[in-house]
Amino acid sequence: MHQPAITGSGVFTPNQIITNDELVVAFNAYADKFNAENAEAIASGDIEAIAHSSADFILSASGIEQRYVMEKESILNPDIMFPKLRSRSDDEPGIMAEMAIDACNKALAQAGRTAEEVDLVICAASNHERAYPAIAVEIQDLLGAGGFAFDMNVACSSATFGLQAAADMIRAGSVKCALVVNPEICSGHLEWRDRDCHFIFGDVCTATVIERAEEAKGAHFLVHSTKCATQFSNNIRNNNGYLRRSHTDMEDRRDMQFMQNGRKVFKEVLPLVVNHIQGHLADAGASADDLKRLWLHQANKSMNDFIGRKVLGRVPVEGEQPNILQDYANTSSAGSIIAFSKYSDDMQPGDKGVICSFGAGYSVGSVLVERA
Secondary structure, eight states, rough: OOEEEEEEEEEEEEEEEEHHHHHHHHHHHHEEEEEEEEHHHHHHSSSOOOOOOOOOHHHHHHOOEEEEEETTTTTTOOTOOOOOOOOOTTTSOOOOHHHHHHHHHHHHHHHHHGGGGGOOOEEEOOOOOOOSSSSHHHHHHHHOSSSSEEEBBBBBBBHHHHHHHHHHHHHHHHEEEEEEEEEEEGTTTTTTTTTTTTTSOOEEEEEEEEGGGGGGOSOEEEEEEEEEEEESSSSEEOOTTGGGGGSOOOOOGGGHHHHHHHHHHHHHHOOOOOHHHHHHHHHHHHHGGGEEEEEESSSOOHHHHHHHHHHHHHOOOOTTOOOOOOHHHOOOOOOOOHHHHHHHHHHHHOEEEEEEEETTTTEEEEEEEEOO
């Protein structure tokens, strides 16, 4: 059995930013247009008017101040309100693979590895731009990596589930060096016309190198243990998919995009995550007092603050439970990896931390690591 270790991480950040103020201007223009076009139905009570959004509402509800996106102009167009991405030929790299290459190269550089030394690529993300061939195999090909590759989707928990899969294969000896890649174009599945969620998501890609600890070339994080769990729920759902054209009502239904029953999610997911992390620590013979850092899924500041307090048994001090969603918004599976990548360099040998992601499914995954 081999000891797995995280030896590098990388983040690809799009170059376009949408601030809350910009988003609110676009949304309110759409709301005014919708309300004017449906004035009679609104007056008769058949449909509800769309209320205005505000930057203060967004910040207080989520802690988000801005988000990065792959395409900004169409999202902010009240007549479109979704990203319009360039069509690509089958001979061109897909947009997810293109994002992934940037993040992978950064992670490999930090690990001191070349792509030729990689023998496993896992593309773990909430939404994949096609069913097949696998995005991971395309990434493998573009990098020039060896071995094998596959896609996986466990929604916002995809990164930690991918890390567990890679760590297990490294322990067993079936692979030596793996890349877990999380290209998330969340702007594509967000309903930008829904006041309750139009501000939640952003786009990004993260990558993590995980390999045998004895072969690490520099400072690294030992992966002591991993734990994953799922529990079925409809409270976070997206009904889009390859069977869509087979449905008898193919119009642009609301349930074809991201949908969430926010209050139920808060009520049900928070204890699930807290119990999961506490159980993971107990199984590993560790305690909250052993933790230097919590790198949590970046969905909502209030959720993270609650989890941090419950797991640590006190209010986290500055830096113990870093948030990045004020800059990136919710980036699905990539969020906890962004936090890890940006807030791990100061960890000292022997310092322990937990990477944890959670979301639709419900699903929750955690990785207990130690700086070495």
